[in-house]
Amino acid sequence: MGKTYKTINAVKVTGKVLKFLAEQKKPVSGQEVSRALDIANGTVMCHLATLIEIGFVELVGEHYKLGMGAALLWAKYKSQVESTLANCRDTLATLDA
Incomplete structure (x- = not known):
């Protein structure tokens, strides 16, 4: 029988953030992401900061879009x-x- 691995919730949140940004026609604020996904604003902002650092998200003024x-x-x-x-x-x- 194969080994069973646990899923990582933080990766799931990152996926939700990326999918949400992919569905937007224009850059959105961190608060818009937080409200739409029902995820704490601080959590969303940490994910966005990391995604910016690795180039998956871009900051446009005070709004975010896919990178x-x-x-x-x-x-x-x-x-x-x-x-x-x-x-x-x-x-x-x-x-x-």
């Missing part, structure tokens, strides 16, 4: 999917030959 780090993750994922697709096409071509 280039989040975009780079999407681009890497897309590249992996395209590579998998190319490999599948190559395999199909081999099978058809």
Whole structure:
């Protein structure tokens, strides 16, 4: 039987913050994030500060939006999917030959 690992609540909160920012059409305040997610403002601000530091969120005045780090993750994922697709096409071509 495989080992069971615990989930980390802080990572779940970070995911919620990132998903919320991804859904916004314009930068939002930390208080807006806090209210929308029903998470303590101090907790949200700590997550936002960390996400800024690692480039996943950008500060625009006193508001927050997704940063280039989040975009780079999407681009890497897309590249992996395209590579998998190319490999599948190559395999199909081999099978058809």
